[in-house]
Amino acid sequence: MRKSITHWIVVAILFGVLFIAPFFLNDFRINLMGKFLTYAIVAVALDLIWGYGGMLSLGQGLFFSLGAYALAMHLKLQNSGTSLPDFMVWSGVETLPAIWAPFANPVFALAMVVVVPTVFAFIIGYFIFRSRVQGVYFSIISQALTLIFSLLFIGQQPLTGGTNGLTDIQQVFGFTRADPMFLRNMYFLSLVILLLAYLACWQVIHSRFGRLLIATRDDESRVRFLGFNPVIVKTLVFGFSAALTGIAGALYVIQDGIISPAQMGVRPSIEMVIWTAVGGRGTLLGGIVGALTVGWAKSLISADYPEIWEMIFGALFLLSVLFLPRGIVGTVQHLFRQIVRSNESDTRTKTADDGSTPPAQGEVSV
């Protein structure tokens, strides 16, 4: 019980700080932080499948981008008014491609932000999990998937804007994107959705379904012999995670104005894993801490040492895997628990070790 109260206090402090942060930051930083908050959503969603489900997806960048593209397609059409989007004109496209047409409807586009990544994850996840491949194989296949799709998006210039992606989104549902007031509101919107995403994931984990997920992570075969289908469990969670990641992508694109295949490839996908790993996998809160920390570190280092920031970043990450395998939150949690445990009397451990207590005879009720 006490553990739970401590948790909610920490959550309240963290979100409290994030809520008042914009009042102390300049507009540029608010915009930056707003984007980091969308990263945090991604990292929390990834922790759900990796930390609790044992599925290390190296393809989250794909779902992020699919969500972002879905909304950006609508915004691009809005921005272009009656004419075709700029990149289509440059590629010599004369009529709006059929796949773009429905995105003129904002409701449809918003729905697709969730639907496309989810359906995608369902299909891919179902077939990978069904074949009972090991965790690592799942990682490799998800990585190949995101790589191939980034290449595919690059290749389909007239449809997707190619390497440049969808750029120059100035108007968002009638607001000017670059307006500081708008960006501030988007910061708060991202924060609220992050909070909702966090609560949703927390609820999932602490339900029977979540424990089934953890059980699946630990011993998939045993779960089968308990009468559950782990394939469905994993597919559902993978899809849910993809949905949250897609929403994060859409929130990102309205704050950044650009989405391109560069956000989709192998590299950004692994960076997403880094957020979760640095924050602490299997802690949920770690995703938020990790995404914000890594985001800040990256923007600071790359600004001060543009030449060698990658080296520093790689080294920092390496060191954190080596010496901080639990991540920031995981390590703090571990220390906290040790302190609590050493303060408690040792009665708990005594009763646990008192050997086997076979059931009393004749009490078996079937």
Added chain:
Amino acid sequence: MDIWLIQAFNGASLASILLLISLGLAFAFGLMGVINMAHGEFIMIGAYTTYVFELQFSGILMRTETHDWGGWFIGSMIAAFFIAGLVGILLEVTLLRRLYGRPLDTLLATWGVGMILQSVARQVFGAQNVSVGRPMWLSKGFAWLWTDVNDAEAISALKPFWEIIEGVRLPYTRLFIMGVVVLVVLLLFYYLRRTSAGRRLRATMQNREMAASLGVRSRSVNAITFGVGAGLAGIAGSVLTLIGPVGPTLGTSYIVDAFLVVVLGGVGKLRGAILAALIIGMFNIVMAKFLIDLDVEAAATVAKVLVLLLVVAFLQWKPQGLVQVQTR
């Protein structure tokens, strides 16, 4: 018909490079449970080794004003094996050893290593791609031996291709690459089956505890195996200079396909890797050609999508990959 023959040939040459790369990945994963995301950087190291050799040693290693015998190139391939191999051993000893039993952590840690290595390469060699020359017998064929090299007209008439059937001309470079890979794989078979070091490796791969109890020092086996795998990637990088420019991110473009080879081939068997590399290499190239004929846009990428679907579909049927170690 001829065009398909050439595609098959290109497919086989891609396959041979993929094989060289994926062997190291399969060793590392099969033996130590290490997912080496920095493997692509061994390719890059090999490629830059060849680049440096051309700059520094081509004068002393059989290149004159008129004739390039390519001694520097052969030398650079051997050097690439040892340099990449040494970096690999260093990586195993200093880092990976601490992460055994945590495959997903090795994935993350080696990703960090790859990032550092790429950044170092960018500092040393610049972010721009560089290109490497080729020995004359690869660019011109052997006819230059009896032609006056100063006769520009005669030189341009030389055939850089090898005609097997009339009209079907295969480039020497790709033939050479395939030859190198066949040679390397044969040496590897010899190493694994005939030398005591190789037998220790196979023993450790099949049953670590048993091998250890029989006195095999599994630590040094790990380091050497990882080094050999890295060295093979180095050779791959070295020969890749023959077909394209060299840059800090050279390795990343091959690594995902190489991972798919490991997945498809199954871990722990050389035969599986060979078969899988052939299938993925061939399928990539031939399918791309087929799609081009169908007027599909971005055919090469669409072909990759189909390869991935093929792998996923195959895993439905045989989750262990093409060739699996038999256990009951």
Added chain:
Amino acid sequence: MTTTRQGKILDVQNVSVSFDGFTVLEQLNFSIDYDELRFLIGPNGAGKTTLLDIITGKTKPTSGTVLFDGHNIRRLSEHQIVQQGIGRKFQTPSIFNTLTIYENLEQAISMGESNFRLLGKASAEKREKLDQMIETIGLAEQRYYEAARLSHGQKQWLEIGMLLIQEPKLLLLDEPVAGMTRKERTRTGELVQQIAKQTSVLVVEHDMEFVREFSNKVTVLHMGNVLMEGHMDEVQANESVIEVYLGRSRSERTPKKEKAPVAV
């Protein structure tokens, strides 16, 4: 559950299994009646574990039919077969170490609920049953401990509890007394007999003393087929059984698991 139905709960008909050309079961016929307690013995490699794998869907037969409670379950996957009512206890305790005792049992009792319903709490009725079971297996005090903290014996009981709470119609026990002390073996034997009053039980066992003490009907498996079936006294007197066990132990000086073959 007061089933006194006549006939067979499990009927394995003409089942053959081979791995890579190596035949493990050949045209095997085997059946268990409702509420029967059956013991399955046989030398190593006789196909006992494979038979359990076939029944639980872990291995698919090359040919043949498996009827459970009148339905063909050959095409069902593992979890569907469990939902049909076949529970299996593995040799080593397989529980979820990171979950608490309570959560382990809660997971078991939640079988068959939709994934969506699993997001909510278990029904009051189920929670009550759960509390009873936790008392029965003697782990009430440790209910909020992570299962990893339990002793070996406690883990075995937890797993049996997880099986029983699912109320299987047929319970498969794979070497339930392996690694147990004499006292624990006796208790387990009594428990098994207790369980068998309400449900069918199939026990695979190497420990011949245990089999003799608690069995009624025994099936001997050899070379992927049923060698004989009957009471332990008959089995022990049977010439071919003696041949299989003693013949083997004579030719192979060190029989692996059956340290004490049939004491004839």
